[in-house]
Amino acid sequence: MLRGFATISLWADDLEAAKDWHAELLGVQPYFSVPGPDGRAGYYEFRAGDYEHELGLIDARFRPGGPAAAPGGAIMYWHVDDLDAAVARLLAMGAREHEKITERGAGTGFATASVVDPFGNVLGVMSNPHYLEILAKAAPV
Missing domain, CATH: 3.10.180.10 (2,3-Dihydroxybiphenyl 1,2-Dioxygenase, domain 1)
Known part of the structure; x- marks a missing residue:
């Protein structure tokens, strides 16, 4: 049933800062982005690692259940x-x-x-x- 890691999604209140931080960490720019309904960026996706796994950054305004109080999951x-x-x-x-x-x-x-x-x-x-x-x-x- 579970075939392997496909995408991991992270949330950020400041999506542009998160994109820049992860681009520096990974050494690549996101290859894919999707605007939110208001036209501002809502999602960025990177390919990372030996198998080009997907790392998605999502604007926290779209987080299910609202903002998290502390790191978890x-x-x-x-x-x-x-x-x-x-x-x-x-x-x-x-x-x-x-x-x-x-x-x-x-x-x-x-x-x-x-x-x-x-x-x-x-x-x-x-x-x-x-x-x-x-x-x-x-x-x-």
């Missing part, structure tokens, strides 16, 4: 090659620590951390040996 973890460097960069870009770098099973190579971006969304990053195994299998021979 599921945490999407992105594999990074250097966890310490990734966390340091995110913090330098104005994110705040949500969960410090935590080893997940002694000697397994799995470790996670999360931050809250300047727009109130939780962003997870991790070292994930399984991701690297799958990536190696998908690499052209």
Whole structure:
């Protein structure tokens, strides 16, 4: 039934600032945008990572149930090659620590951390040996 990560959506009160912040983080501009009913941008979408997963930024005025009081929900973890460097960069870009770098099973190579971006969304990053195994299998021979 579940085939894999397709799109993750994040909400932002200041959509233009969120677009610029994520463009700097990802090193690319959004490839797709949709205006809201008033003509102002309502949605931006980026392609990111080895499999060009979709990261959607949505104006918070369209958030189901209204504005969130605090970060919450599921945490999407992105594999990074250097966890310490990734966390340091995110913090330098104005994110705040949500969960410090935590080893997940002694000697397994799995470790996670999360931050809250300047727009109130939780962003997870991790070292994930399984991701690297799958990536190696998908690499052209």
